[in-house]
Amino acid sequence: MITGMPRIAIAVHDFSAVVKTFRDKFGMPVIDLSETSVDQLGASLAMCVPSGGSNIELMSPAVPGSPLSQSLQGFLDRRGEGLFALMLEAPDPNAEADDLLDRGLNVMPVMEGASGRDIHPNSTHGVLIRVYPVDSFTRADSDSAVSADPPGLSGIKKVIIAVKDQALAREVYGAKLAMPIDEPTIDIGRGVKSSICRPPSGGLIELVSVEDQSRPFAQALSSFLNDRREGMYALVLQSADTKAAESELKAKGLEVTGTSDLPGLLHVERQFGVRIQIEQH
Numbered sequence: 108m109i110t111g112m113p114r115i116a117i118a119v120h121d122f123s124a125v126v127k128t129f130r131d132k133f134g135m136p137v138i139d140l141s142e143t144s145v146d147q148l149g150a151s152l153a154m155c156v157p158s159g160g161s162n163i164e165l166m167s168p169a170v171p172g173s174p175l176s177q178s179l180q181g182f183l184d185r186r187g188e189g190l191f192a193l194m195l196e197a198p199d200p201n202a203e204a205d206d207l208l209d210r211g212l213n214v215m216p217v218m219e220g221a222s223g224r225d226i227h228p229n230s231t232h233g234v235l236i237r238v239y240p241v242d243s244f245t246r247a248d249s250d251s252a253v254s255a256d257p258p259g260l261s262g263i264k265k266v267i268i269a270v271k272d273q274a275l276a277r278e279v280y281g282a283k284l285a286m287p288i289d290e291p292t293i294d295i296g297r298g299v300k301s302s303i304c305r306p307p308s309g310g311l312i313e314l315v316s317v318e319d320q321s322r323p324f325a326q327a328l329s330s331f332l333n334d335r336r337e338g339m340y341a342l343v344l345q346s347a348d349t350k351a352a353e354s355e356l357k358a359k360g361l362e363v364t365g366t367s368d369l370p371g372l373l374h375v376e377r378q379f380g381v382r383i384q385i386e387q388h
Contacts, residue, residue: 111308118191149173160262189380233338258355298322341382
């Protein structure tokens with residue numbers, strides 16, 4: 108049984124730069140785990156732990172021969188920096204993996220040194236999903252987080268996944284992953300069909316497909332699907348005051364723009380290949 112979506116990982120080349128960006132520009136508390144993760148996993152890891160939603164994990168290859176480092180480097184070589192993996196939790200990842208395999212998902216062999224199980228992107232609409240034990244990372248370590256003055260941003264309230272076929276995607280995320288999922292709706296403003304998947308904890312998962320390419324969001328989504336095929340498209344964060352957040356982010360050197368599709372929604376220039384949107388809480 109899937110119990111939550113605790114975090115989403117970003118793969119980057121420059122670990123120090125990504126930690127600095129999320130700490131100093133986005134103002135997030137960041138826990139640098141690299142002192143132990145390089146020795147144990149062969150990769151540099153850090154965790155952004157803002158309040159609400161899912162955490163943001165920052166990852167970079169460090170030891171070329173390690174399985175995790177090879178996986179990260181392979182992703183970077185194929186697709187460049189960006190959203191690497193979506194983490195789910197289950198009480199027993201191996202038992203969950205057996206159930207998911209029985210439901211038709213492509214569960215990969217256990218990775219050396221890993222505490223969870225991976226589901227291949229070819230069965231989850233372009234998303235590498237990793238199933239970890241419950242509380243595989245807790246906020247108990249948050250006392251060691253380092254943060255600059257924040258613009259008041261939440262964790263991941265929603266991840267947007269671009270898909271071509273809503274029915275097939277709903278089958279995977281609803282029936283096969285056995286997570287609650289809303290009925291699909293047409294979002295006229297964005298020009299998409301949308302289904303919201305609701306993990307029991309953490310942020311939401313929104314499956315979106317193109318309906319009306321005359322809308323700017325649908326145009327951008329169509330371009331993404333043509334260029335990169337299906338997969339994670341954007342992270343949505345929240346702020347209690349988007350106007351103040353916009354001013355603070357701009358003051359820190361980030362380009363922030365609005366949108367005609369959804370007034371009040373902010374788009375931050377891509378950081379390490381990641382689209383970030385900020386909505387009013």
